[in-house]
Amino acid sequence: DSGVTQTPKHLITATGQRVTLRCSPRSGDLSVYWYQQSLDQGLQFLIHYYNGEERAKGNILERFSAQQFPDLHSELNLSSLELGDSALYFCASSAGLAGVPGSYEQYFGPGTRLTVT
């Protein structure tokens, strides 16, 4: 158990809908990362928050947004869902900024499996 929790585990929704995925980082971790993993794309970095501030954006669509709250939990909002958004969405946390000594280890949650029908 990594200490990172994600809810819900599974989500089935229709095209055009909006969903919110939730992540609670490990106790004390300030950084939260969101990833999308699909069969043909591998693990794609979406966005990184550090202590409530957005620090880096990856291949995140404009239909997607995220935020990190004062209690450090994070939410990923996916709107106007398309069939191609079906994937596993992982949240990871680390103690600080990735790449800074002591902060390169990311701990992943169990993921949310999103199915768009």
Added chain:
Amino acid sequence: QKEVEQDPGPLSVPEGAIVSLNCTYSNSAFQYFMWYRQYSRKGPELLMYTYSSGNKEDGRFTAQVDKSSKYISLFIRDSQPSDSATYLCAMSAWKGTYKYIFGTGTRLKVLA
């Protein structure tokens, strides 16, 4: 060209074999190199990380980095069926620009 390239496999080996998993990269700014293991339908878990060129050993696992060739490897000795998983390399850079990039993963199957 992708910044990180990893052979997707699948790679099937008999139990007890030595496994070699590799990644190449193009961005010389990468400074930290990680290997993650991902079991089916689970989140990736960190196996090893290295900072500089050279070897790092942890039990049956050895991580090797060759910055001059932009090439990293993970060796698994005495492979076990429980090692069957997808192995992802990852690299990070933080000087000037922030990056944390994963390879696409290599599926490994160790046959009993």
